[in-house]
Amino acid sequence: MARKQAARPFALRPRLADVARDAGVSTMTVVRVLRDPDKVAKITRERVTASLRKTKYTPDLVARALVSRRSGIVGAIVPTLANSLIAEVMQGMTAELALHEQQLIVGTSTYSARHEEALVRSFLSRRVDAIYLTGTSHTPETVKLLKAAGVPVVEGGNLPQTPIDLAVGLSNFAAAGSVVEYLLARYGTNIGFLGGSTTNNDRMRDRRHGFRKCLARAGARVDPRYVIEVPISMAGGRTGIGALLALDRPPRAVFCATDVIAAGAVLECRRRSIDVPGDVAIAGYDDLDIASELVPSLTTVRSPRYEIGRKSAQLMHLCLTGNRPQQSIFDLGFVLMARESA
Amino acid sequence: MARKQAARPFALRPRLADVARDAGVSTMTVVRVLRDPDKVAKITRERVTASLRKTKYTPDLVARALVSRRSGIVGAIVPTLANSLIAEVMQGMTAELALHEQQLIVGTSTYSARHEEALVRSFLSRRVDAIYLTGTSHTPETVKLLKAAGVPVVEGGNLPQTPIDLAVGLSNFAAAGSVVEYLLARYGTNIGFLGGSTTNNDRMRDRRHGFRKCLARAGARVDPRYVIEVPISMAGGRTGIGALLALDRPPRAVFCATDVIAAGAVLECRRRSIDVPGDVAIAGYDDLDIASELVPSLTTVRSPRYEIGRKSAQLMHLCLTGNRPQQSIFDLGFVLMARESA
DNA sequence: TTCCGCGATGTTAGCGCATACATCGCAATA
DNA sequence: TATTGCGATGTATGCGCTAACATCGCGGAA
Numbered sequence: 205m206a207r208k209q210a211a212r213p214f215a216l217r218p219r220l221a222d223v224a225r226d227a228g229v230s231t232m233t234v235v236r237v238l239r240d241p242d243k244v245a246k247i248t249r250e251r252v253t254a255s256l257r258k259t260k261y262t263p264d265l266v267a268r269a270l271v272s273r274r275s276g277i278v279g280a281i282v283p284t285l286a287n288s289l290i291a292e293v294m295q296g297m298t299a300e301l302a303l304h305e306q307q308l309i310v311g312t313s314t315y316s317a318r319h320e321e322a323l324v325r326s327f328l329s330r331r332v333d334a335i336y337l338t339g340t341s342h343t344p345e346t347v348k349l350l351k352a353a354g355v356p357v358v359e360g361g362n363l364p365q366t367p368i369d370l371a372v373g374l375s376n377f378a379a380a381g382s383v384v385e386y387l388l389a390r391y392g393t394n395i396g397f398l399g400g401s402t403t404n405n406d407r408m409r410d411r412r413h414g415f416r417k418c419l420a421r422a423g424a425r426v427d428p429r430y431v432i433e434v435p436i437s438m439a440g441g442r443t444g445i446g447a448l449l450a451l452d453r454p455p456r457a458v459f460c461a462t463d464v465i466a467a468g469a470v471l472e473c474r475r476r477s478i479d480v481p482g483d484v485a486i487a488g489y490d491d492l493d494i495a496s497e498l499v500p501s502l503t504t505v506r507s508p509r510y511e512i513g514r515k516s517a518q519l520m521h522l523c524l525t526g527n528r529p530q531q532s533i534f535d536l537g538f539v540l541m542a543r544e545s546a
Numbered sequence: 547m548a549r550k551q552a553a554r555p556f557a558l559r560p561r562l563a564d565v566a567r568d569a570g571v572s573t574m575t576v577v578r579v580l581r582d583p584d585k586v587a588k589i590t591r592e593r594v595t596a597s598l599r600k601t602k603y604t605p606d607l608v609a610r611a612l613v614s615r616r617s618g619i620v621g622a623i624v625p626t627l628a629n630s631l632i633a634e635v636m637q638g639m640t641a642e643l644a645l646h647e648q649q650l651i652v653g654t655s656t657y658s659a660r661h662e663e664a665l666v667r668s669f670l671s672r673r674v675d676a677i678y679l680t681g682t683s684h685t686p687e688t689v690k691l692l693k694a695a696g697v698p699v700v701e702g703g704n705l706p707q708t709p710i711d712l713a714v715g716l717s718n719f720a721a722a723g724s725v726v727e728y729l730l731a732r733y734g735t736n737i738g739f740l741g742g743s744t745t746n747n748d749r750m751r752d753r754r755h756g757f758r759k760c761l762a763r764a765g766a767r768v769d770p771r772y773v774i775e776v777p778i779s780m781a782g783g784r785t786g787i788g789a790l791l792a793l794d795r796p797p798r799a800v801f802c803a804t805d806v807i808a809a810g811a812v813l814e815c816r817r818r819s820i821d822v823p824g825d826v827a828i829a830g831y832d833d834l835d836i837a838s839e840l841v842p843s844l845t846t847v848r849s850p851r852y853e854i855g856r857k858s859a860q861l862m863h864l865c866l867t868g869n870r871p872q873q874s875i876f877d878l879g880f881v882l883m884a885r886e887s888a
Numbered sequence: 889t890t891c892c893g894c895g896a897t898g899t900t901a902g903c904g905c906a907t908a909c910a911t912c913g914c915a916a917t918a
Numbered sequence: 919t920a921t922t923g924c925g926a927t928g929t930a931t932g933c934g935c936t937a938a939c940a941t942c943g944c945g946g947a948a
Contacts, residue, residue: 216694216696219933219934219935220934220935220936221934229897229898230897230898230899231898231934231935231936232897232898232899232936233896233897233898235935235936236896236897239936243895243896243897244896244897245895245896245897248896248897262667262670262671263671263934263935264671264673264933264934264935265671265672265673266608266611266612266617266672266673266933266934266935267612267903267933267934267935267936268934268935268936269608269903269935270608270609270612270903270904270905270933270934270935270936271902271903271934271935271936271937272903272935272936272937273903275608277651277672284637285627285633285634285636285637285640286630286633286634286637287633288628288630288633291627291628291629291630291633292627292628294627294652295626295627295628295654298627298652298653298654299654302653305668307651307653307668307669307672308651308652308653309619309649309650309651309652310636310640310650310651310652311640311644311649311650312637312640312641312644325604326647326649327649328604329604329605329606329607330607330608330619330649331606331607331608352558354558437839438836438839439839467839468839471841474816475841494780494836497779497780497781497809497810499813499817561903561904561905562904562905562906563904571927571928572927572928572929573904573905573906573928574906574927574928574929575926575927575928577905577906578926578927581906585925585926585927586926586927587925587926587927590926590927605904605905606903606904606905608903608904608905609903609904609905609906609933610904610905610906611905611933612903612904612905612906612933612934612935613904613905613906613907613932613933614905614906614907614933615933
């Protein structure tokens with residue numbers, strides 16, 4: 205039976221059949237013009253092209269996804285978007301995805317592995333071509349689902365021991381160690397540490413661990429009073445540096461596990477007219493925007509967050525085009541930003 | 547012809563038909579169990595439910611979208627995700643969308659109306675249920691496409707004169723005016739202004755305009771040397787406040803069109819041991835994280851960015867459920883955050 | 889001339905789901 | 919008893935696209 209015009213009252217958009225009718229060819233010919241034009245005779249091609257323009261045809265990607273089993277959509281699950289580091293990862297990912305006409309669908313897990321699992325289910329139902337997860341801690345069910353789904357999975361951020369599939373990121377441990385080494389070389393072993401809570405936070409744990417290991421390797425003993433846990437805020441940095449400076453023998457340098465803490469520490473020192481780095485050197489972690497804006501500007505370490513997003517998308521694309529890399533863990537390293545504060 | 551098992555080698559996921567076969571019913575009965583279980587007899591329902599669990603069925607949302615003409619996906623186009631204000635809007639949007647089992651697909655236009663247009667095309671091809679746009683300046687073609695598409699469109703952020711469809715946001719003009727009024731009441735008419743470039747930036751333009759109008763309404767004349775355009779950075783704030791303080795009669799208060807500029811100004815004053823707000827009061831705009839962290843904490847004005855995202859998603863949902871509101875412009879206002887700096 | 893080969897185009901059959909309509913059986917009603 | 923009504927379930931169709939196969943027609947080789 206011929207398709208009745210009246211049968212689709214809501215379909216305003218032209219379909220392939222409409223273009224085909226207009227050009228006086230079959231739908232397949234239109235498809236060929238769209239996908240590999242070389243297989244269509246020049247005259248026909250031009251006629252079809254004209255009809256395409258005339259009808260303002262745009263492909264229906266939903267229908268295409270149904271039959272081609274490629275949605276062209278990549279799912280990313282992040283704890284929150286209101287975090288500049290994570291946002292930059294997404295920024296890098298969208299940039300790379302755009303090159304392959306892929307789209308990004310984001311879900312926010314609000315730091316809950318349960319929510320993450322729900323989002324994974326939902327994404328798989330949507331037949332996403334690949335999935336990006338933030339971090340390395342997931343429910344067992346999430347892991348199972350993903351392994352069964354057979355789609356590329358990238359875990360981004362802090363590198364896991366055993367990735368679900370692929371992993372892209374850096375070692376917080378190594379990056380922290382690098383900062384401490386820098387401080388060691390310039391200020392000796394008399395180094396303090398201000399970090400946030402390590403519960404449910406593997407990055408924080410790795411940074412503190414990096415600090416400890418690095419000092420140990422240098423043969424230095426860490427005074428327990430030198431390692432202080434504070435809230436991750438400028439206020440935390442203020443009180444933390446206050447506590448360190450109040451010691452009978454205050455540290456010559458302080459490694460803050462976050463720029464936010466470091467900024468608070470620097471500002472507090474300035475308030476007390478304590479010279480940074482003259483009296484006490486201060487280094488941070490993250491290279492947030494404020495790091496370079498502070499006076500003195502903050503010595504810190506920068507994770508390649510934009511690159512993590514970009515690389516993740518690249519890897520996904522490679523997998524989807526059958527060029528799966530041998531390697532499964534991609535350590536993108538970090539950059540020590542030596543500035544004025546240390 | 548009966549479906550051959552061997553005919554779908556790649557389809558690992560169970561379909562409705564698989565569940566139906568297992569439960570010994572037709573696919574329609576399974577659909578009913580899924581969508582409105584009341585219409586199915588209890589015994590049947592339980593049998594189907596068991597089969598659903600057994601087969602681990604998950605609906606294929608792509609297929610569903612094709613036939614139901616609802617993708618359950620909302621598209622958002624933002625200039626960048628690497629901006630905490632925008633990220634918070636997205637945060638609010640995902641939170642609200644999650645309530646309706648909708649998903650967010652984001653595109654970054656990198657502040658280019660051309661890119662935005664391409665993203666709109668792409669989103670429409672994906673049959674998104676609604677579209678969120680950041681800001682009010684779009685190509686004519688974008689507007690045409692969106693009006694023709696017949697999907698709800700929300701423009702978020704600074705409120706437009708004539709929205710494409712719906713608009714949610716606040717008046718930068720009014721918000722800036724509110725800060726200036728606050729300064730007027732406390733420090734008199736002797737007020738300076740530090741703002742960024744207004745080219746291609748309607749928000750900045752509105753804020754400056756708000757500053758001017760407010761002073762004019764108070765009967766004050768604005769010394770042209772009091773209005774300075776600086777780069778939107780702390781450094782900009784530093785040099786800007788420096789220039790104002792170097793005047794023979796420096797302003798008693800300064801309104802900075804961005805917290806970043808304000809922060810630079812405050813820090814510069816502290817460096818020079820100029821009391822804030824004792825010698826000069828400083829107010830900002832945006833209520834970034836640093837605003838409350840600074841010493842003195844920054845008086846500023848806060849846009850309801852999270853709420854903008856949430857409200858936008860709510861409106862979309864209302865439209866999609868046939869409850870389109872009368873109103874088309876939603877002014878969510880702003881909050882003056884009176885703190886220490888002014 | 890006859891037939892082959894191949895470039896150019898068309899036809900068929902679903903992808904997995906949901907809408908619209910059809911059917912069945914049983915209890916209540918006239 | 920025949921009829922009606924309705925709750926419970928099934929069948930047919932097609933969303934818009936594409937993979938796989940089918941067909942057509944024309945120039946060149948036998």
